[in-house]
Amino acid sequence: MESETSPARKVMLVADPSRESAGALQYALSHVVLENDELILLHVENPGSWRNTFSFLRRSSFPSNYIPNLEFGGDIDFLEAMKQICEVAQPKIRIRIEKMQTEARIRDKDKGTAILAKSKMLGVDFIIIGQRRSLSTALLGGRLKRSGSSGLKAIDTAEYLIENSTCTCVGVQKKGQNGGYLLNTKTQRNFWLLA
Numbered sequence: 369m370e371s372e373t374s375p376a377r378k379v380m381l382v383a384d385p386s387r388e389s390a391g392a393l394q395y396a397l398s399h400v401v402l403e404n405d406e407l408i409l410l411h412v413e414n415p416g417s418w419r420n421t422f423s424f425l426r427r428s429s430f431p432s433n434y435i436p437n438l439e440f441g442g443d444i445d446f447l448e449a450m451k452q453i454c455e456v457a458q459p460k461i462r463i464r465i466e467k468m469q470t471e472a473r474i475r476d477k478d479k480g481t482a483i484l485a486k487s488k489m490l491g492v493d494f495i496i497i498g499q500r501r502s503l504s505t506a507l508l509g510g511r512l513k514r515s516g517s518s519g520l521k522a523i524d525t526a527e528y529l530i531e532n533s534t535c536t537c538v539g540v541q542k543k544g545q546n547g548g549y550l551l552n553t554k555t556q557r558n559f560w561l562l563a
Contacts, residue, residue: 376404377493382483382529383409385446388498391542393450395549396496397457399561400538406462408490409450412479413469466490480528492535499526499539499552530554 379401383389401407447465454463468482487495526539530552539552548562 374402374404376406377402378406378408378491379494379496380408380410380487380490380492382495382497382525383411383447383450384498386498386500388500388541390498391549392496392498392540393453394542395538395540395551395561397454399549400494400496401458401461403458403460406464407454407458408464408466408492409447409454410466410468410483410486411447412483413467480525480532483525483529484533487533487535494535495529495533495537497526497529497537497539499541500524526552 379396381389381393381396383393396407447467451463451465454461466486468486470479470482483495529537530539531554533554537553541550541552543550548560551559551561553559
């Protein structure tokens with residue numbers, strides 16, 4: 369007798385080599401993706417980026433049982449490392465890596481627009497993005513705000529996706545090793561989820 373399963377969903381994680389992205393991946397693996405889902409790791413490549421692709425995979429970022437036998441030296445491909453972590457944590461989900469190229473000085477809104485177009489093209493049901501929150505964005509709710517004589521300051525990519533996505537989009541901020549997550553969606557702001 370076959371057990372009933374929920375229909376497979378496409379979950380997109382906006383992936384980059386940052387602590388915020390690692391926290392979003394942890395949240396996705398522990399609270400969002402189900403057995404038959406497909407997890408799409410989308411990286412928006414910026415040719416002018418100087419970020420260290422090794423920084424996000426510190427051993428403290430994930431529980432030790434999430435980290436497969438990876439060599440943590442030299443130049444590792446963080447997307448492949450994320451994929452391996454997913455395979456260990458959720459062996460029954462399908463994992464796909466997608467990359468998009470952008471201009472060197474792309475604005476957050478333009479990056480968000482490109483991500484939304486890709487999510488529509490792929491038929492994504494759920495978008496997850498790591499979110500860096502400053503005190504000012506937490507107090508102002510991440511909305512557009514006045515910035516001196518230059519008029520309105522653009523919102524960051526996570527806020528743009530949350531506000532403009534037609535599917536569910538969650539901005540995730542990991543709070544400490546065992547502290548839980550601060551989540552933001554279009555309808556829920558600063559929702560605290562214990563780990």
